[in-house]
Structure formats: C-alpha cells, structure tokens
Amino acid sequence: xxxxxxxxxxxxxxxxxxxxxxxxxxxxxxxxxxxxxxxxxxxxxxxxxxxxxxxxxxxxxxxxxxxxxxxxxxxxxxxxxxxxxxxxxxxxxxxxxxxxxxxxxxxxxxxxxxxxxxxxxxxxxxxxxxxxxxxxxxxxxxxxxxxxxxxxxxxxxxxxxxxxxxxxxxxxxxxxxxxxxxxxxxxxxxxxxxxxxxxxxxxxxxxxxxxxxxxxxxxxxxxxxxxxxxxxxxxxxxxxxxxxxxxxxxxxxxxxxxxxxxxxxxxxxxxxxxxxxxxxxxxxxxxxxxxxxxxxxxxxxxxxxxxxxxxxxxxxxxxxxxxxxxx
Amino acid sequence: xxxxxxxxxxxxxxxxxxxxxxxxxxxxxxxxxxxxxxxxxxxxxxxxxxxxxxxxxxxxxxxxxxxxxxxxxxxxxxxxxxxxxxxxxxxxxxxxxxxxxxxxxxxxxxxxxxxxxxxxxxxxxxxxxxxxxxxxxxxxxxxxxxxxxxxxxxxx
Amino acid sequence: xxxxxxxxxxxxxxxxxxxxxxxxxxxxxxxxxxxxxxxxxxxxxxxxxxxxxxxxxxxxxxxxxxxxxxxxxxxxxxxxxxxxxxxxxxxxxxxxxxxxxxxxxxxxxxxxxxxxxxxxxxxxxxxxxxxxxxxxxxxxxxxxxxxxxxxxxxxxxxxxxxxxxxxxxxxxxxxxxxxxxxxxxxxxxxxxxxxxxxxxxxxxxxxxxxxxxxxxxxxxxxxxxxxxxxxxxxxxxxxxxxxxxxxxxxxxxxxxxxxxxxxxxxxxxxxxxxxxxxxxxxxxxxxxxxxxxxxxxxxxxxxxxxxxxxxxxxxxxxxxxxxxxxxxxxxxxxxxxxxxxxxxxxxxxxxxxxxxxxxxxxxxxxxxxxxxxxxxxxxxxxxxxxxxxxxxxxxxxxxxxxxxxxxxxxxxxxxxxxxxxxxxxxxxxxxxxxxxxxxxxxxxxxxxxxxxxxxxxxxxxxxxxxxxxxxxxxxxxxxxxxxxxxxxxxxxxxxxx
Numbered sequence: 015x016x017x018x019x020x021x022x023x024x025x026x027x028x029x030x031x032x033x034x035x036x037x038x039x040x041x042x043x044x045x046x047x048x049x050x051x052x053x054x055x056x057x058x059x060x061x062x063x064x065x066x067x068x069x070x071x072x073x074x075x076x077x078x079x080x081x082x083x084x085x086x087x088x089x090x091x092x093x094x095x096x097x098x099x100x101x102x103x104x105x106x107x108x109x110x111x112x113x114x115x116x117x118x119x120x121x122x123x124x125x126x127x128x129x130x131x132x133x134x135x136x137x138x139x140x141x142x143x144x145x146x147x148x149x150x151x152x153x154x155x156x157x158x159x160x161x162x163x164x165x166x167x168x169x170x171x172x173x174x175x176x177x178x179x180x181x182x183x184x185x186x187x188x189x190x191x192x193x194x195x196x197x198x199x200x201x202x203x204x205x206x207x208x209x210x211x212x213x214x215x216x217x218x219x220x221x222x223x224x225x226x227x228x229x230x231x232x233x234x235x236x237x238x239x240x241x242x243x244x245x246x247x248x249x250x251x252x253x254x255x256x257x258x259x260x261x262x263x264x265x266x267x268x269x270x271x272x273x274x275x276x277x278x279x280x281x282x283x284x285x286x287x288x289x290x291x292x293x294x295x296x297x298x299x300x301x302x303x304x305x306x307x308x309x310x311x312x313x314x315x316x317x318x319x320x321x322x323x324x325x326x327x328x329x330x331x332x333x334x335x336x337x338x339x340x341x
Numbered sequence: 342x343x344x345x346x347x348x349x350x351x352x353x354x355x356x357x358x359x360x361x362x363x364x365x366x367x368x369x370x371x372x373x374x375x376x377x378x379x380x381x382x383x384x385x386x387x388x389x390x391x392x393x394x395x396x397x398x399x400x401x402x403x404x405x406x407x408x409x410x411x412x413x414x415x416x417x418x419x420x421x422x423x424x425x426x427x428x429x430x431x432x433x434x435x436x437x438x439x440x441x442x443x444x445x446x447x448x449x450x451x452x453x454x455x456x457x458x459x460x461x462x463x464x465x466x467x468x469x470x471x472x473x474x475x476x477x478x479x480x481x482x483x484x485x486x487x488x489x490x491x492x493x494x495x496x497x
Numbered sequence: 498x499x500x501x502x503x504x505x506x507x508x509x510x511x512x513x514x515x516x517x518x519x520x521x522x523x524x525x526x527x528x529x530x531x532x533x534x535x536x537x538x539x540x541x542x543x544x545x546x547x548x549x550x551x552x553x554x555x556x557x558x559x560x561x562x563x564x565x566x567x568x569x570x571x572x573x574x575x576x577x578x579x580x581x582x583x584x585x586x587x588x589x590x591x592x593x594x595x596x597x598x599x600x601x602x603x604x605x606x607x608x609x610x611x612x613x614x615x616x617x618x619x620x621x622x623x624x625x626x627x628x629x630x631x632x633x634x635x636x637x638x639x640x641x642x643x644x645x646x647x648x649x650x651x652x653x654x655x656x657x658x659x660x661x662x663x664x665x666x667x668x669x670x671x672x673x674x675x676x677x678x679x680x681x682x683x684x685x686x687x688x689x690x691x692x693x694x695x696x697x698x699x700x701x702x703x704x705x706x707x708x709x710x711x712x713x714x715x716x717x718x719x720x721x722x723x724x725x726x727x728x729x730x731x732x733x734x735x736x737x738x739x740x741x742x743x744x745x746x747x748x749x750x751x752x753x754x755x756x757x758x759x760x761x762x763x764x765x766x767x768x769x770x771x772x773x774x775x776x777x778x779x780x781x782x783x784x785x786x787x788x789x790x791x792x793x794x795x796x797x798x799x800x801x802x803x804x805x806x807x808x809x810x811x812x813x814x815x816x817x818x819x820x821x822x823x824x825x826x827x828x829x830x831x832x833x834x835x836x837x838x839x840x841x842x843x844x845x846x847x848x849x850x851x852x853x854x855x856x857x858x859x860x861x862x863x864x865x866x867x868x869x870x871x872x873x874x875x876x877x878x879x880x881x882x883x884x885x886x887x888x889x890x891x892x893x894x895x896x897x898x899x900x901x902x903x904x905x906x907x908x909x910x911x912x913x914x915x916x917x918x919x920x921x922x923x924x925x926x927x928x929x930x931x932x933x934x935x936x937x938x939x940x941x942x943x944x945x946x947x948x949x950x951x952x953x954x955x956x957x958x959x960x961x962x963x964x965x966x967x968x969x970x971x972x973x974x975x976x977x978x979x980x981x982x983x984x985x986x987x988x989x990x991x992x993x994x
C-alpha cells in the first residue's frame with residue numbers, strides 16, 4: 015500500500031519528468047542537428063526509395079536536415095537493432111517494415127534481442143499490397159483458375175516466393191491456407207529473381223508486391239490475377255481481390271512506418287507523428303508513391319501500434335506454417 | 342621449417358577444422374522431405390576436409406616426403422614476427438577504437454605505430470602520411486563521398 | 498535498323514557538353530572509388546544515389562553508370578599494384594597482375610586491363626543495341642537447375658587455379674566452402690556457425706574476406722621480410738610490347754565473349770565470368786605452368802570478361818526491368834528515384850532517355866580508356882613509394898572499404914582474421930584464389946540446388962531432363978576428367994624422374 019508520502023514523492027517525480035520532457039520537446043528538434051532515419055535494407059530498394067521521397071518533406075516540416083542511412087543485414091535485424099539501441103532523443107529513427115520486423119522476434123529460433131518492445135511506433139507511412147501473378151501466356155485468368163489447377167495437381171503447381179520467411183513466402187502460405195491447396199514452393203532471393211523465373215517459365219505463379227509487378231503487367235509480360243487486399247488497388251482497378259474470390263485468404267502486404275527507440279519521450283513522438291501526418295497529405299508525394307505501387311496511409315502512433323500488434327497476431331501462425339513446410 | 346613439418350602441421354590443423362564443422366553439422370537437420378537440409382553440406386564438406394587433412398598427414402609421413410618440392414617459406418625471425426604482430430595490433434586497435442573515438446584519431450595512432458614499427462622514423466614523411474591516411478581519408482571519403490565512417494572528436 | 502537511328506539520336510544527347518561532363522565526372526569518381534579497395538561498384542554507386550536525386554535524370558543515370566564501370570576498372574589498379582582486389586571478381590586478376598607488377602611489368606598489366614575493358618564494354622553495349630531482346634529471352638531459359646549446372650562448371654575450374662599441387666588447391670576450395678556455410682541456410686533458415694552474432698546472419702562479408710586474404714595477408718608477408726619487397730620493384734616498360742599485344746589479343750576476344758554471354762544469365766554474378774576466362778586462358782596456353790608468374794593473358798582475359806559482364810548485365814535491366822546483380826539493383830533504385838521505371842516500357846515511354854543512356858555507355862567506355870591510359874604511369878609510380886608508407890595507406894583503405902560495406906566494425910575484425918589466414922596460406926603454400934571462388938559460389942549452388950528440388954518436389958532427375966542443365970553438367974564432369982588426367986600424367990612424369 016502506498017503511503018501518502020511516497021505517493022506525493024511519486025507525483026513530484028512524475029511532474030518533474032514531465033517538465034523535462036516538455037522542455038526537450040520544445041527544443042526538439044535541436045537546431046542544426048540532423049535527424050538520421052535508418053533504412054534497414056539496401057540502397058535502391060523499395061523502402062529506400064520511399065524513405066528518400068519522404069526525407070526532404072520531413073526536413074521542411076521539422077526545420078532540420080533529415081538523412082537516410084542504409085543499415086542492411088540479417089533481414090533487417092541489424093538496422094532495427096541499431097535504431098533500438100540509439101539515444102532516444104528523436105534524432106535517430108528507423109523505417110520499420112512489417113511483417114519483416116515482426117518475423118524477427120516471432121521466430122523464436124532466431125534468438126534475436128530485438129523485440130516488439132524495442133521500438134516506439136511513430137506513424138504509419140504507406141502500405142504495399144501483394145499480388146498473385148502469372149505469366150501473360152498462362153491459361154489462368156483468375157484466382158479460381160489457379161485454385162482449380164492446384165487442386166487437380168496437388169503439390170505440382172510451382173509457386174515462387176521472394177525468399178524463405180519473406181513477406182512473399184507468407185503470401186504464398188496465406189494463399190494455400192485460404193484455398194486449401196498445396197503448391198510446390200520455390201524460394202528465391204528477392205522479387206527480381208522470382209520475376210525472372212516466372213518470365214522464364216520456371217515457376218507457374220508468383221507472389222510479390224504489386225509495385226514490383228506493375229511495369230511488367232502494363233507491358234503485357236505478366237498478368238496480375240489477384241490483389242491480396244480487402245479493396246481493389248487504384249493501380250489495378252480491373253484485378254479482383256482475394257476477398258472477392260470467395261476464399262478466406264489473409265490480406266498480405268508490406269507496411270512501412272516510422273519508429274523510434276522505445277525510451278523516446280512522448281512529446282517528441284507526437285511532434286514527429288504530426289510531421290508525418292502533414293507530409294502524407296502532400297499530393298505530389300502521394301502521386302509519386304502511387305506510381306511505385308505504394309498506397310500512402312497515415313496512422314498516428316496509437317493506431318500504428320495497434321496495427322503492429324494485429325500484424326503480430328496474424329503472422330505468428332503463417333511463420334509456423336512456413337517453417338513446417340521446409341521440413 | 343621443413344616441408345615435412347609444415348605439412349604435418351597443416352594436416353593436423355585441417356583435421357581440427359573438420360572436427361569443428363563436423364561436430365556443428367551433426368546438430369543440424371541432415372535431410373528434409375524434398376532434399377538436403379541445413380546439415381547436409383557442412384557434414385560432407387567436413388568429411389572431405391578430414392580426408393584431405395589425413396592425406397596431407399600421410400604424405401608428410403612418407404619417407405621421401407617433400408623431396409623434389411621447392412623449399413617451404415621460412416618462418417619469420419624475431420624481428421619479422423614483431424613487425425607482423427605490430428601490423429595486426431594496429432588493425433585490431435582501429436577495429437576496437439574507431440566506433441569509440443572516431444575513425445580518424447584511431448587511424449592516426451595506428452599509422453604512427455605501424456610506420457614506427459616498420460622502421461620509418463623520418464617525421465617529415467611519417468607525419469603527413471599519417472595525417473593523410475586518417476584525417477585526410479576521413480575528409481575525402483566521409484565528407485565528400487559520403488562514406489559513413491564513424492566520427493569521433495571534433496566531428497572526425 | 499531503327500535502333501541505329503535511335504542510337505544516333507542518343508549520341509546527340511550523350512554528346513551534349515553537360516552530359517559529357519557527367520560521364521567524365523562519373524568515370525573519374527568511379528576510378529577513384531574503385532581504387533579504394535573494398536568499396537566496390539555496388540557500395541560506390543549506392544553512396545552516390547542521394548546525389549542522383551539532385552541532378553536531372555539523364556545526367557544522373559549517365560554519371561551513375563559511368564561510376565559503375567569506372568569502379569569495375571578501378572579495382573584492377575590496386576589488384577595489380579598491391580595485390581588488393583576491389584571486389585571478389587578482381588581476385589583472379591591479382592594472381593598474374595600482381596606477379597607482373599613484381600617483375601616490373603605493372604604498366605603493361607594496367608594498360609591491357611584498360612584496353613580489354615574498353616573492348617569488352619563496347620562490344621557488350623553494341624550487343625545491347627542489336628540483339629538485346631532475343632538474347633534476354635534466351636537467357637530467361639536459365640532457371641535454377643541451369644544456373645546450378647553452370648556453377649558446377651565454375652567449381653570444376655578450381656583445379657585450373659592449382660599451381661603445383663591439386664590437393665592444396667582442393668584444401669583451399671573446401672575451406673572456402675566451409676566458410677560459406679556460416680550464416681542462415683537457404684533451406685530452413687537455420688543459423689549455421691554464427692556464434693549467435695547477428696552480423697553473421699547473412700554470412701561472412703565476402704569483401705572482408707577478400708581484403709583480408711589478399712590485401713592484409715600480402716602486407717603481413719611483406720612486412721615480415723624487410724629486405725626484398727620493402728624497396729619498390731623495378732619499373733620496367735610502361736607500354737605493351739608487340740609481343741604482349743599478340744599474346745593478349747585472343748584472350749581479349751575470348752574474355753569479351755565469355756563476359757557478354759554470362760552477363761545475360763540471371764543471378765550468376767561476376768565471379769564465374771572472370772574465373773572462367775582465367776581457366777580458359779590457362780587451358781589454351783602452351784605454357785599453363787607459367788600462369789601465376791605474370792602471364793599477360795591472365796590479366797587480359799579476366800579483365801575484359803569483367804567489363805563485358807558489367808555492361809551486358811545492364812541488358813536485363815533495360816529490357817526486363819529486372820536487376821541481375823546487387824550493383825544493378827542500386828542503379829535501378831537510381832532510375833526510380835528519378836521517376837523512371839526500367840523495364841519493357843522504358844523504350845516506349847522514355848525512348849530519348851533510354852537511347853541517350855545507351856549511347857553514353859559507349860561514350861563513357863571510350864572516356865574511361867582515354868582517362869586511364871595516360872594515368873598508367875602515375876599509378877605505376879605509386880610503386881616507388883617506400884613500403885612502410887604504402888603498407889599504411891593500403892591498411893587504411895582496406896579498413897575504410899570493409900567498414901563501409903555494412904558500416905560495421907565487426908567486419909574489420911573479420912578482415913583481420915582472414916589477414917592472418919592469408920598470411921598462413923602463404924606460409925603453408927596454399928593458393929588463396931580457390932578459397933575466394935568457392936566462398937562466392939557455394940551459397941549460390943546450395944540455393945539453386947534447393948530451388949531446383951523445390952521445383953521438382955525433390956526429384957533429382959530435373960537436372961537431367963532439362964537439356965541445357967544436362968549438357969552443362971556433362972561439361973563440368975568433362976573438365977574434372979581432363980584435370981584428373983593431366984594430374985595423373987604429372988604424377989607419372991614425376992615418378993619417372
């Protein structure tokens with residue numbers, strides 16, 4: 015039981031802490047000191063390009079330079095861990111990619127020190143839904159066609175992924191779980207190699223973010239037969255969604271937001287969240303992102319945290335299934 | 342060092358390395374439903390290395406071992422070994438210190454130490470070279486080319 | 498012949514003063530970046546992506562492409578002068594290039610590398626103009642089983658890297674494969690031999706290993722002996738003799754061919770073309786035993802293949818919009834930052850831009866030659882620097898290069914470890930090149946094997962049912978049998994003595 019004295023002490027301590035936090039938020043960002051945003055993957059990749067489009071807008075909004083630094087490695091674990099261990103002063107942030115970030119700690123075998131609690135979510139930036147794709151000369155024109163073929167030849171239809179335990183792999187598992195089919199899963203190293211194998215006819219169906227498929231789809235080299243989302247994509251209005259197919263297929267996509275080390279004071283997080291809200295309303299940014307197949311979707315810190323928790327819950331079984339399939 | 346002694350040492354080292362990888366591989370899944378598992382290649386490679394190690398040992402034990410081969414490399418003398426160790430120490434120092442005190446100060450210390458160890462004492466050469474290899478390199482690569490080298494004191 | 502007209506239009510854009518300046522700046526920067534060991538083309542191009550966002554798209558891409566092949570060439574310079582390759586693919590150039598430098602022939606080595614790179618680059622670019630589309634279609638036929646078989650051919654060439662003892666080359670090769678086991682396996686994502694270090698999840702940094710084995714290892718064995726190599730080697734002729742030119746002509750032609758075709762194969766990397774070219778030259782030479790002592794073919798072939806590969810690897814990016822290597826992926830990112838999406842629509846939607854970039858590849862390759870031939874004496878004169886100074890600078894560059902790949906001091910420790918390994922290899926008379934080759938090839942082979950089996954549901958006959966992979970595997974076995982025969986012949990000749 016709390017005595018009155020210790021309660022008072024605690025209250026004073028809290029007020030004092032709040033005071034310093036408010037002070038640091040008023041000073042934030044420190045004039046002339048750049049904000050470093052870490053991209054946990056390589057330069058030139060999808061996340062990197064999106065981060066580099068946002069950085070100048072954030073800089074204008076916050077009044078200090080915003081740098082983009084690439085820290086790739088161990089499927090994003092290195093960059094995320096580095097951000098989690100950085101000084102929580104709002105000058106080191108990280109572009110957090112879901113579900114990749116979640117799979118680091120959801121897969122217990124990895125024994126990673128990086129946890130869900132290592133980062134404080136600031137705001138969601140954009141989502142990149144995944145698509146189901148076949149070669150243009152494939153006889154399959156809909157999700158139903160693929161399901162029929164896979165049911166006729168269980169384990170024979172070759173389905174590519176963007177890598178073992180990657181988002182593309184989860185997409186493939188979600189498809190198989192939702193449709194009750196079994197594919198011969200072929201894991202490539204990234205979307206490029208998978209697309210190449212699809213064009214060469216070495217796989218029959220692929221799972222990739224629609225941004226990476228758009229050019230090929232428009233050029234008539236491949237056909238996107240399904241978007242793994244609840245609603246149709248603005249970019250592919252004629253393509254049915256998995257929800258419309260009548261199968262209970264989990265929606266799958268990459269969702270990218272901005273996060274900070276977990277100890278970062280709340281006012282700083284709010285300041286950043288506000289800046290993200292402003293820049294995500296920029297029509298030019300939205301248009302450029304849409305060209306890349308990304309849907310700019312702002313969520314504030316609380317909603318982004320809730321979104322993140324939901325991702326944890328949804329992907330845990332998919333991760334287990336992916337590992338089971340390899341055995 | 343004779344060729345025989347060298348090959349006996351090499352054979353023994355190979356067996357030890359093979360044992361390390363072979364032991365580790367035993368804890369990994371050997372086969373999966375459709376093909377080799379993670380333990381497959383380490384296991385066979387360790388076995389292959391063990392065979393090569395044994396062959397090296399056996400050849401070294403043959404009576405005519407090393408005959409007709411060019412003479413082996415000499416082991417370093419005391420002074421030579423010291424220079425090699427100094428070089429290794431310098432790199433280890435940089436690896437240890439660069440993220441704490443910054444690349445340029447760490448490299449400056451290491452350059453001064455290496456050149457001293459290699460017998461270059463002419464300060465008119467040593468100083469500018471050390472400064473160029475440390476602060477100069479930082480200026481060019483970190484400042485101009487954007488290579489993210491760790492900065493320490495005074496931004497270097 | 499429409500494409501030739503369009504190309505002419507491309508030249509009109511590429512030859513505008515501003516774009517010429519971009520190409521020149523790119524070549525110069527690329528060469529300088531390449532000279533820095535460890536900062537290979539991928540890191541070099543990535544570093545300059547932020548810059549690209551600030552320039553006009555055509556200029557930016559022209560400059561980045563120039564940096565890309567400039568860096569490819571720049572790596573040769575340190576390979577020849579200090580036995581320190583800029584990236585794994587140049588490791589093979591060290592063998593004879595550095596040997597040439599030690600006998601005072603660094604000039605001809607650098608000159609033939611520049612000329613070979615020029616020829617390889619130009620031919621590959623012309624190939625891009627004339628036959629790009631049909632060839633990429635053909636190359637798409639290379640699925641996982643075919644790439645696996647091609648890698649098997651590459652692996653069979655390890656024997657060609659043996660100097661005296663086949664067993665010693667095999668030891669180095671197997672050690673390389675074991676080092677390659679470190680990291681997450683491609684089958685089940687199991688962490689193998691990572692000692693719980695996140696830095697090792699994606700395997701040992703290849704650049705750190707190469708820098709250690711070659712660069713630091715060489716420095717260590719040099720500083721041990723104060724006497725001989727502490728003074729600079731004599732600098733002989735700077736230019737190619739008539740004999741050099743005659744010796745290398747065939748190697749350049751074959752290197753161009755090898756580099757161009759392997760550049761089209763998705764996911765192969767630059768390692769196989771350079772090593773294959775070296776193996777072919779050694780095999781065709783009347784004096785294979787002299788390889789490793791400074792044969793100019795051993796520089797001319799691989800260097801040509803490297804640049805032909807570099808330019809040919811751009812073809813899948815232009816025609817399919819698919820990056821065939823990490824460096825090209827970076828370049829693709831630069832396209833996207835500038836609002837250009839490479840791929841089938843590039844030539845229809847941004848024709849002026851696409852053809853300007855292709856023309857600039859030719860302009861840039863010519864510029865690289867013009868820039869680098871006069872610089873050969875300057876590079877060679879670096880050998881006059883007293884060795885303690887050179888050692889110090891090489892170490893500084895190695896550290897910067899290795900650190901910059903992943904921004905990780907851990908990799909500097911890896912380099913240190915492999916420096917000791919490289920030094921020990923010299924003492925133990927083990928060749929280092931096979932280790933680098935297998936370190937790069939083994940993970941690719943394991944992955945493509947797994948993918949092939951995933952395709953067939955575990956049926957090994959997939960390799961024999963597909964004609965291309967079957968014939969490549971037959972070729973790999975042929976190479977092995979040939980090497981075994983020549984090995985036996987050597988043993989018999991030995992025992993008769």
